[in-house]
Amino acid sequence: MTTRPLYVGIDLGTTNSTVAVFDAEEITLIRNSLGSVLTPSVVRIDARGNVTVGARARRFLDTDPTNTRSEFKRLMGTTHQLEFPASGTVRRPEELSAEVLKSLRQDVADQLGVAPQRAVVSVPALFELHQTAAASNAAMRAGFERVELIQEPVASAIAAGWTQGGSNGPWLVYDLGGGTFDVSLLETREGLLRVVGHDGDNFLGGRDFDRALMDLAIARLAADGVVIDRANPQHARALRQLRLAAEEAKIELTRAGEAPIFIAGLDVDGQVVDVDLVVTRPDYEAAVGPLIDRSLAICTRLLAANGLGDGALERVVLVGGPTVTPLLRERVRAVLGADFGEGLDPMTLVAQGAALFAGTVALDGRPAAKAPPSTGPKVWLQFPAMTSDLTPFVVGKLLEQANTIKQIKISRSDGEWQSEPTPCEADGTFAVMVRLLARQNTSFAVQGLDGNGQAVTLQPANFSIAHGITLGDPPLSRSIGVALADNRVQVYFNRGSPLPIRRTFVLHTVETVHPGTEGHVLKVPIVQGEFAWAHLCRLVGTLEIPSTELSAPLPVGSEVELMLELDRGGQLRAQARIADLDRIFDQVALLMTPQVSLEALADALNKLRTRAADLSRAAFLDRSGKTAARLSAAVPRLDEAEQNIRAAHGGDLDAGEQARRMLSDFDALLAEIEAEQAWPELGRKIEESFAMAVSWVAGHGNDAERSTLNETYQACKRAFVARDADEVERQRAVIERLGVAAYFRHPGAWEWEFERCAARVGESTDVRRASELAAKGREAVRQRDRETIERIVRELWSLAPVDHDEQKLGHGSGLRKR
Amino acid sequence: MTTGDPLALWRSNPFFVLEVATDATPTDVERAGQRLLALLTVGSANVQTYPTPLGPATRDAEQIRQALAALRDPEQRVLHELWASVIPAGGQASANGNAGPWEEAERALGWSALWAR
Numbered sequence: 001m002t003t004r005p006l007y008v009g010i011d012l013g014t015t016n017s018t019v020a021v022f023d024a025e026e027i028t029l030i031r032n033s034l035g036s037v038l039t040p041s042v043v044r045i046d047a048r049g050n051v052t053v054g055a056r057a058r059r060f061l062d063t064d065p066t067n068t069r070s071e072f073k074r075l076m077g078t079t080h081q082l083e084f085p086a087s088g089t090v091r092r093p094e095e096l097s098a099e100v101l102k103s104l105r106q107d108v109a110d111q112l113g114v115a116p117q118r119a120v121v122s123v124p125a126l127f128e129l130h131q132t133a134a135a136s137n138a139a140m141r142a143g144f145e146r147v148e149l150i151q152e153p154v155a156s157a158i159a160a161g162w163t164q165g166g167s168n169g170p171w172l173v174y175d176l177g178g179g180t181f182d183v184s185l186l187e188t189r190e191g192l193l194r195v196v197g198h199d200g201d202n203f204l205g206g207r208d209f210d211r212a213l214m215d216l217a218i219a220r221l222a223a224d225g226v227v228i229d230r231a232n233p234q235h236a237r238a239l240r241q242l243r244l245a246a247e248e249a250k251i252e253l254t255r256a257g258e259a260p261i262f263i264a265g266l267d268v269d270g271q272v273v274d275v276d277l278v279v280t281r282p283d284y285e286a287a288v289g290p291l292i293d294r295s296l297a298i299c300t301r302l303l304a305a306n307g308l309g310d311g312a313l314e315r316v317v318l319v320g321g322p323t324v325t326p327l328l329r330e331r332v333r334a335v336l337g338a339d340f341g342e343g344l345d346p347m348t349l350v351a352q353g354a355a356l357f358a359g360t361v362a363l364d365g366r367p368a369a370k371a372p373p374s375t376g377p378k379v380w381l382q383f384p385a386m387t388s389d390l391t392p393f394v395v396g397k398l399l400e401q402a403n404t405i406k407q408i409k410i411s412r413s414d415g416e417w418q419s420e421p422t423p424c425e426a427d428g429t430f431a432v433m434v435r436l437l438a439r440q441n442t443s444f445a446v447q448g449l450d451g452n453g454q455a456v457t458l459q460p461a462n463f464s465i466a467h468g469i470t471l472g473d474p475p476l477s478r479s480i481g482v483a484l485a486d487n488r489v490q491v492y493f494n495r496g497s498p499l500p501i502r503r504t505f506v507l508h509t510v511e512t513v514h515p516g517t518e519g520h521v522l523k524v525p526i527v528q529g530e531f532a533w534a535h536l537c538r539l540v541g542t543l544e545i546p547s548t549e550l551s552a553p554l555p556v557g558s559e560v561e562l563m564l565e566l567d568r569g570g571q572l573r574a575q576a577r578i579a580d581l582d583r584i585f586d587q588v589a590l591l592m593t594p595q596v597s598l599e600a601l602a603d604a605l606n607k608l609r610t611r612a613a614d615l616s617r618a619a620f621l622d623r624s625g626k627t628a629a630r631l632s633a634a635v636p637r638l639d640e641a642e643q644n645i646r647a648a649h650g651g652d653l654d655a656g657e658q659a660r661r662m663l664s665d666f667d668a669l670l671a672e673i674e675a676e677q678a679w680p681e682l683g684r685k686i687e688e689s690f691a692m693a694v695s696w697v698a699g700h701g702n703d704a705e706r707s708t709l710n711e712t713y714q715a716c717k718r719a720f721v722a723r724d725a726d727e728v729e730r731q732r733a734v735i736e737r738l739g740v741a742a743y744f745r746h747p748g749a750w751e752w753e754f755e756r757c758a759a760r761v762g763e764s765t766d767v768r769r770a771s772e773l774a775a776k777g778r779e780a781v782r783q784r785d786r787e788t789i790e791r792i793v794r795e796l797w798s799l800a801p802v803d804h805d806e807q808k809l810g811h812g813s814g815l816r817k818r
Numbered sequence: 819m820t821t822g823d824p825l826a827l828w829r830s831n832p833f834f835v836l837e838v839a840t841d842a843t844p845t846d847v848e849r850a851g852q853r854l855l856a857l858l859t860v861g862s863a864n865v866q867t868y869p870t871p872l873g874p875a876t877r878d879a880e881q882i883r884q885a886l887a888a889l890r891d892p893e894q895r896v897l898h899e900l901w902a903s904v905i906p907a908g909g910q911a912s913a914n915g916n917a918g919p920w921e922e923a924e925r926a927l928g929w930s931a932l933w934a935r
Contacts, residue, residue, distance in 0.1 A: 190844045194890045382856035389849050395856035429862040431853055470848055472890050473883055498887035502880060 006112070008119040008365040009155065009354025010104055012097060012135065014073045014205060015178030015321065017041050018351035019104040021112065022359050024386075024441035024466040027162075027352050032107045037348055039104060041178075043096045044068040047086040053103040065240050071207065072096045074179045074654050076138070077130035082653075094134040094141070101142035108365075116365030118146040120358040122350050123570070124180040125151040125477050126200045128528055129540040132570040148363055149570060152177070153184030154195055154474050155353030156319045160341050161193050161469050162356050169314035170196065171341075172303075174332060175350075176295060176320040179205040179654075183299050185306055191388020194472035197496065199302040203658045204294060206250075206322040212287040213246040214239070217261050217277055226266075226273050231646035238268050239650065245275070253284045254324045285327045292328050296335045303336075313338035319346050360386040360471050361568075376457040377405060377448060383434075383463060388470040390436050394463070398428035398448070405448035405456060410434055413443035413462075421449055434465070441466040473498035474568060482562060483525040483534035484817065485510045485802050487810040492564045495530065502565040507815040509558045510802045511765050515550035522547075522554065524562060524576060525811035529668070532729070535809035536668050542811070543574045545585045552581060556765045557798030560815060598656060601645050604663050609638060611670050618677060627673055634669055637662055675725060682728060686716055689732050693739030700745040701738065709738050750789045751781055757796040764799040773799075829875045832885035832895075833902040837868055840899045844890070851886040855879055 004023040011018045016038040019030045029037040034055050044057035044067055052060075060068040067086045072093040075082075081090040101121070109115035123135045132149055139147035153173040160173070168189055175182040181204040185196040218228050228235050228242070245261045252259035263275040303312070316338045322328065323346050333340070345352075358365070362385035378399040384392055398405050408430045411418040417435045424430045436442045443464040448456040476499055481491040484507070492503045513522050522545040529537030543562075545554070561577040575586040612631055619627040641662040648656030690713050697709050716731035743749050754777050764770035773792050780788040798818065807813060833840055836850045857865045858879050867874045888894045 192844055192848055192890065196891075380860055382859050384852060387852070389845055389852070392849060393853040393856065395853060395860060395862075397860035397862070425862065425864060427861070427863050429857060429860055429864070431857060473887055475887075498883055500883070 005359070006114060006116060006365040007355050007358035007363060008108060008116045009150075009351050009356065009358055010101065010119055010121045010139075011152070011155070011348070011350035011354060012073065012101065012121055012123070012138070013041055013178055013350075014071055014180065014207065015041060016347070017100050017104060018348050019108060020348065020351040020355040021108065021116075021365075022352075022355035024359055024464065027159075027355055029348055029351070030104070030107050030111050032103070033110065039100065039107070040070070041073060041097075041100050042068060042070040043072075043091075043099045045084040045087045045089060045091070049087045049089065051099055053099050062241055062244055065237065069096055071179060071654055074203070075657055076134040077128065077132075078657060080653055080657075094138040097135065097138035098141035101139055101144070105142055105144070114366055115143070117144060117367050118358075118363045118365045119144050120148045120150050120155075120354040120361075120363060122152045122155045122354045123149050124177070124200065124202065125153050125182045125184060125198045126180070126202050127570065128478070128538060129480070129526070129570065129572045133541075133572070136571055146363070148358070148361060148568070150354050150357045150568070151182075151184075151195075151198070151474055151477075151570070152180075152319075152350050153182045153186075153198055154471070155350045155357060156317060157184065157186045157193060157195070157353065158356045158360075158469060158471065159349045159353035160317045160344055161188055162353075163344060170308060170312060171314045171317065172299065172336060172338070173317045173319060174295070174299065174323065174336075175200075176318075176322045176328070177205050178321065179203070179207050181205060181295050181298065183295070183302055185302055185308070191468075192470045192472060195474050197302060197306050197475060198477055199298050199305075201294070201298060203661055204291065206320070207654075208291050209250055209288050209322055209325070210243055210247045212291060213250055213261075213279065213284060214243050216279065216283060216287050217242055217246060217275070220277050221273075221275065226268055226271070228268055229646075229650070230643070230652070231649040233649070233651050235268065236651045238266050239652075241266060242275070249279055250284070253279065253281050254326060257281050259284075281326075288325070289327065292325075292331050296331060299332075299336060311337050315339050315341050317341040317344060317349070319349050321347060356386070356468070357471070359466060359468070360384070376459050376461075379446065379448070379458045379460070381446070381460065381463055383465055384470070386466040386468045386470075387436075388468065390438060390467060391433050392436070392465065393431050394434050394444070394446075394465075395431045396429065396446070398424060398430075398458075404450045405458075406451050407449040407453075408432060409447050409449060409455075411445045411447070412437075413445065421453075436465055436467045438467055473500070475499070476501070476566065476570075478528045479530055480526065480528050480540075480564065480566065480572075481537070482507070482564070482815065483527050483537070483539070483810040483813045484815055485807045485810055485813045486816060487534050487806040489527060489532060489534050489537060490817065493566065499570065500565070500567045502563065504561060504563040507560050507562055508798060508818050509554060509556055509560060510807070510814055510816050512556045513545065513547045513550060513554040513814075515547055515552060517547040520547040521545065522814040523812045524560075524574070524815060525813050526564070526572070526574060527811065531668060531671070532726070533671070533809070534811055534813070536671050538664065539811045541572060541574070543576055543585065545576060545578075545814075549585070550581065550583075554578065554581060555769075557795070557818075562815070598645055598648055601641075601648075601656070601659055601663065604667075605638060605641055605645065605659075608663060608666050608670065612638070612666075615670060615673055615677070619673075622677070624677075627676065630669075630673065634666065637666055641666070676723075679723070682725070683720060686713075686720060686728065686732055686735075689735045689739070690716075693735045693742070696739050696742035696746075700742040705738055705742065709735065712738070750786055750793055753793050754781065754789050754796075757793055757800075760801070761796075763801040764796070765801060766799050770796060770799045828901065829870050829872055830881065830885075831870070831902050832888045832898050834868060834870045834875070835877055835881055835885040836889070840902050847886065847889050851882055854882050858882070 007022040009020050018037055021028050031037055032039050039054040040058040042057040044052045044060050057068055067084050069082050075093040083090050121135055121139050123132050136147055153175050156173045156175055170187050173184045180202050182200040184198040187194045187196050228238055241263050245263050249259040249261050258278050258280045261277040265272050266275050313336055316336055318340055379396050380399055381396045383394040407421040407423050409419055409421050410432050419432050422430055422432045441464050445462050446458055448458050450456055475496045476493050479491055479495045480493045481489040484490055490505055493501050524543040525539055526541040527534055527537035528540045531537050558580055563575045565573045577584050616631050641659045644655040644659035693709055697705050712731050712734045716728055719727035719731055758774040761770040761774045773796055777792040838847055838850045854865050867876050
């Protein structure tokens with residue numbers, strides 16, 4: 001095994017985790033010490049501090065639940081601390097995930113004799129930045145020195161594409177895991193696998209199926225006078241026992257027509273009862289049907305968003321334990337109208353794909369071998385470790401002592417093919433097309449030829465390329481940007497942008513930061529979401545520029561060159577360069593979702609209910625049936641959130657986290673509806689902007705501007721009729737810019753603008769500086785020095801007051817656009 | 819259509835960036851992208867610029883990835899094929915934003931009629 005590459009892929013699941021390895025030709029699933037390829041994602045820490053992982057730990061979920069933790073994946077990236085009272089320790093979710101990864105790494109070492117140093121770990125496609133960062137940290141804690149993340153549906157698709165080969169056209173990966181639901185639309189053409197788009201629900205999974213069955217059992221028991229309350233912490237143990245029994249019944253119901261839920265001696269408020277219920281498959285299907293429908297609504301939304309109608313799919317690949325549910329398979333087939341990919345193991349497909357992906361990015365897990373003794377000139381080779389192209393390019397550059405090499409020749413190790421001698425460019429670079437063996441890992445030897453055509457051994461002298469699939473860059477699942485002090489968002493990467501990606505914008509500070517002022521920090525909040533307003537997007541990280549690290553004042557209006565970069569797995573890097581201070585800041589802090597108190601959640605829930613009721617009333621009065629229908633379809637999510645808050649009171653941390661997300665999504669939905677209800681107001685704004693622009697452009701614009709203004713106004717009206725709010729705003733901004741440009745051509749404009757700014761000096765962010773500027777400006781006005789007036793006005797603009805309410809909504813951002 | 823430099827879009831047409839013909843197969847496109855990315859990685863000076871009908875333009879790895887992503891999407895590809903193919907035959911377009919292929923392309927896409935409504 002060690003002579004071949006060791007590409008390691010890990011599916012870090014909510015319920016179970018799996019590790020697979022790929023040696024450039026075959027995939028092997030690694031068995032744990034109990035002989036299973038599935039390791040339960042369960043961690044136990046006993047009184048002596050010993051850590052147990054997997055099936056051995058899972059046995060204690062019932063008898064020692066306070067020291068045994070499961071389903072912590074859904075809490076990754078939050079500030080939750082999970083207690084293990086027997087040992088008196090607390091662990092964060094990512095530390096527990098690290099224990100699972102460590103255990104899987106050891107399984108590889110036990111089976112193959114090599115502890116891998118590098119691996120690919122899968123994460124749900126809809127994981128947010130702080131969650132992917134937590135997954136990456138967990139892998140590093142587990143002892144991996146380098147890790148790449150891959151989106152789970154992409155991993156499933158790679159594995160399905162590898163196993164089934166050949167087919168062309170669009171297909172769907174329906175991935176219902178223990179805790180998350182991901183659906184991805186993919187396309188294969190000539191071996192190129194492309195993710196067209198994805199959607200999903202970070203809080204829909206097999207666990208919700210267990211809950212539905214558990215609620216059924218609770219209702220039956222209540223009818224018999226045994227009341228189990230999810231909100232009562234005293235009932236936590238009974239609930240855990242019930243859930244384990246429900247999970248077993250759920251598995252049985254995938255094969256049998258009925259299943260028992262039997263628990264001997266369940267203790268409820270001191271009353272000991274034997275639970276003996278029978279659940280039939282129709283009962284179960286009635287309970288989980290709405291969950292399946294929820295997942296299918298997401299699938300059809302994804303297909304519609306990509307212009308695909310009925311019957312367009314080539315096939316559907318099912319991934320995850322819950323997809324063995326007969327009703328689910330039936331409904332998926334009926335709604336999506338495509339056959340399932342056969343012969344694919346839904347439980348291990350993700351790990352297999354992750355291992356294959358490690359192959360495509362040449363992430364060999366073997367510890368680096370000692371460099372061989374120097375035997376010739378060095379060459380830097382670049383080639384795809386795996387590709388669908390049978391004739392890819394091998395590119396290289398000759399490094400030191402290589403000036404005698406004039407040509408390059410590459411030979412296949414089977415002796416059946418060799419390249420023509422290819423001349424090297426003056427800078428030592430070359431590109432040679434090579435011929436691969438189909439569906440194999442092909443080895444090649446590379447040689448240099450000197451001026452006399454004599455062969456020269458290079459180092460490295462050999463390399464190999466596997467023929468398989470080519471993976472298109474995965475698209476970003478949610479837009480990412482920086483919140484500004486006016487509560488708007490500077491979008492950096494739009495949803496769907498291919499990863500990796502990097503972009504830089506220049507922004508400006510809204511206040512002066514003095515060096516050494518304890519606690520004073522310039523915040524750069526990084527947000528994720530599709531809304532123009534920062535408070536509706538999720539805060540996923542903050543780059544902080546603390547005053548304690550400044551050696552000189554950072555004045556208001558200073559330029560900050562802010563770069564954001566995302567890798568293929570969705571890991572973020574941010575860097576702020578302040579040219580005036582010649583400093584670079586790159587510490588992204590607080591990549592965690594803060595814990596919100598249950599009281600605050602309950603309060604938010606009540607406010608959302610009131611807002612939703614007001615909007616429903618307004619929709620009724622406006623006879624807007626569409627809005628009323630949207631609201632009535634969404635309101636049950638509030639009931640669900642309320643149930644989750646109650647469960648969180650009973651000790652279910654995950655339910656609390658789920659409630660938080662649901663309320664946040666609901667808030668965004670209401671904001672969208674409010675924006676729609678304010679639509680006539682937007683129409684008035686367009687007319688106002690146009691009237692202002694026309695008056696100035698007519699007098700001071702040129703022909704091109706007049707014509708552009710007319711075109712833009714027509715485009716704006718068309719967008720208004722199409723109810724495309726983003727396009728309306730974009731066109732309205734153009735109208736305003738045209739008006740402003742013409743206004744400033746008026747000979748008195750800069751003077752008027754100066755008077756307007758001078759009147760608000762007292763509100764400036766730096767009153768002293770603004771007062772000085774106002775005095776100088778008055779002198780310039782007296783002397784009719786228009787150049788100086790313009791310069792002063794521009795500086796006064798940079799000192800314009802910040803609306804602190806908006807800044808607060810903008811996550812406390814210290815930046816704005818000029 | 820009313821803002822920005824239309825010629826900038828022209829210069830960054832994915833077919834020009836990747837130096838492939840508009841009838842290139844998906845495999846040809848991927849191979850060209852893979853070769854250019856690899857050459858840029860090793861610091862080849864020869865691939866840092868590419869020819870366009872408006873004169874040479876510079877490219878980086880991100881532009882190449884964006885171009886690959888654009889041509890992998892059939893809908894985007896059709897649009898870029900159209901833009902790349904409406905260059906007036908036998909000469910370079912003018913660098914002046916008011917002349918050159920812009921109006922011709924607009925007409926080819928049927929957008930002029932749309933604006934006139």
